[in-house]
Amino acid sequence: RKEVEQDPGPFNVPEGATVAFNCTYSNSASQSFFWYRQDCRKEPKLLMSVYSSGNEDGRFTAQLNRASQYISLLIRDSKLSDSATYLCVVTLNNAGNMLTFGGGTRLMVKP
Amino acid sequence: GAVVSQHPSWVICKSGTSVKIECRSLDFQATTMFWYRQFPKQSLMLMATSNEGSKATYEQGVEKDKFLINHASLTLSTLTVTSAHPEDSSFYICSAREGTGGVGYTFGSGTRLTVV
Numbered sequence: 677r678k679e680v681e682q683d684p685g686p687f688n689v690p691e692g693a694t695v696a697f698n699c700t701y702s703n704s705a706s707q708s709f710f711w712y713r714q715d716c717r718k719e720p721k722l723l724m725s726v727y728s729s730g731n732e733d734g735r736f737t738a739q740l741n742r743a744s745q746y747i748s749l750l751i752r753d754s755k756l757s758d759s760a761t762y763l764c765v766v767t768l769n770n771a772g773n774m775l776t777f778g779g780g781t782r783l784m785v786k787p
Numbered sequence: 788g789a790v791v792s793q794h795p796s797w798v799i800c801k802s803g804t805s806v807k808i809e810c811r812s813l814d815f816q817a818t819t820m821f822w823y824r825q826f827p828k829q830s831l832m833l834m835a836t837s838n839e840g841s842k843a844t845y846e847q848g849v850e851k852d853k854f855l856i857n858h859a860s861l862t863l864s865t866l867t868v869t870s871a872h873p874e875d876s877s878f879y880i881c882s883a884r885e886g887t888g889g890v891g892y893t894f895g896s897g898t899r900l901t902v903v
Contacts, residue, residue: 717899718897719880719895719897722892774821775821775892777831777832778830779829779830780830
């Protein structure tokens with residue numbers, strides 16, 4: 677079983693749609709959680725951190741469920757520019773440990 | 788914000804030659820840097836953790852004699868792919884972290900290596 681699992685997609689949605697991605701992680705000791713965005717042939721860029729209380733940044737909402745060991749990302753009012761691969765990332769602790777990446781979920785927003 | 792500079796952006800080399808990739812933290816000191824490899828349509832896989840002034844820690848299955856890592860200063864880590872083969876063709880990305888806590892990882896722009 678992979679440490680961090682994601683549905684690879686692709687998710688093909690029209691502009692303006694709401695789309696949600698889920699991610700599950702296997703290590704219950706995981707402490708930090710993130711969503712990264714990666715455009716084709718580019719480096720990953722931090723989209724947002726994920727907290728148990730949930731956090732929102734504009735059209736993006738992230739949620740963490742520790743009991744079920746899953747993380748979600750909700751994108752509202754999708755834009756063409758949201759087309760990318762979204763990577764779920766966890767670390768084991770906050771002391772500078774390595775990032776463990778999920779396989780990514782590809783999103784394609786169509787006009 | 789923190790910036791990590793990675794060079795070269797892309798390189799084409801012949802089988803059997805060696806390629807060096809540099810990763811520099813431009814405005815912060817990074818005692819630890821991470822090297823990842825990404826094959827097409829796959830996610831980033833950690834290859835090794837580079838520690839300033841000491842030996843790198845390699846992930847299982849990564850040959851330390853083939854992927855030489857040097858982290859001689861707080862702002863520079865290098866990855867050398869020795870005796871490259873076509874199967875080494877991949878996207879190599881470095882990452883450095885500023886400060887403590889879970890956030891603050893910054894990635895280099897990546898190096899696309901093609902071995903012919």
